[in-house]
Amino acid sequence: MDNFTLDLADEAATLAFGAVLAIAIQPSLTIYLHGDLGAGKTTLVRGLLHALGYVGKVKSPTYTLVECYEIAVKSTQPLNIYHFDLYRFHDDEEWEAAGFRDYFNANSVCLIEWPEKAQQCLPLPDLDIIFSIQEPGRTIKLIAHTPLGQQSISAIKAKS
Numbered sequence: 167m168d169n170f171t172l173d174l175a176d177e178a179a180t181l182a183f184g185a186v187l188a189i190a191i192q193p194s195l196t197i198y199l200h201g202d203l204g205a206g207k208t209t210l211v212r213g214l215l216h217a218l219g220y221v222g223k224v225k226s227p228t229y230t231l232v233e234c235y236e237i238a239v240k241s242t243q244p245l246n247i248y249h250f251d252l253y254r255f256h257d258d259e260e261w262e263a264a265g266f267r268d269y270f271n272a273n274s275v276c277l278i279e280w281p282e283k284a285q286q287c288l289p290l291p292d293l294d295i296i297f298s299i300q301e302p303g304r305t306i307k308l309i310a311h312t313p314l315g316q317q318s319i320s321a322i323k324a325k326s
């Protein structure tokens with residue numbers, strides 16, 4: 167499977183990459199976002215959602231664990247984009263109780279910050295995006311794990 171590395175010089179570059187990622191969004195995609203506190207994971211999701219036409223505020227779901235955004239993508243029926251931040255997640259039973267399992271379906275896209283915190287609960291990702299802080303900017307590495315993730319990387323490469 168393919169991988170791809172990119173330098174993001176500043177916040178604007180992370181937001182712009184979110185817009186590139188938007189072209190690779192398709193139903194049932196699961197993306198893990200790895201990286202330290204303040205690495206730029208939420209910034210990327212913000213750039214993605216704004217590029218997909220969402221005009222509201224994109225808050226970090228640190229306390230709520232997940233935020234849902236309903237997005238109309240091309241001609242398909244609306245997609246639910248779920249943005250997880252599992253930094254404060256610590257109880258595997260909560261996963262089932264909250265019904266999070268059902269969030270992963272043919273009509274959704276899931277982007278997950280801190281997937282390490284819920285490893286036992288989460289499905290495997292199609293794509294890993296790994297942020298490294300390289301002050302003053304950031305470097306990201308994308309790794310595909312499935313044909314769907316591979317398609318995303320190919321679409322991103324064609325646009326970058």
Ligand SMILES: Nc1ncnc2c1ncn2[C@@H]1O[C@H](COP(=O)(O)OP(=O)(O)OP(=O)(O)O)[C@@H](O)[C@H]1O
Pocket residue numbers: 174175176177178179180201202203204205206207208209210226251279302303304
């Ligand atoms: N490419 C970049 N270069 C420099 N700064 C950046 C870059 N991308 C984002 N930032 C800045 O990094 C900070 C942290 O961003 P963000 O909240 O997206 O991090 P995060 O990875 O989601 O952190 P957390 O794990 O705490 O949720 C913000 O101030 C943002 O402006």
Ligand SMILES: [Mg+2]
Pocket residue numbers: 207208209226251279
């Ligand atoms: Mg965040």
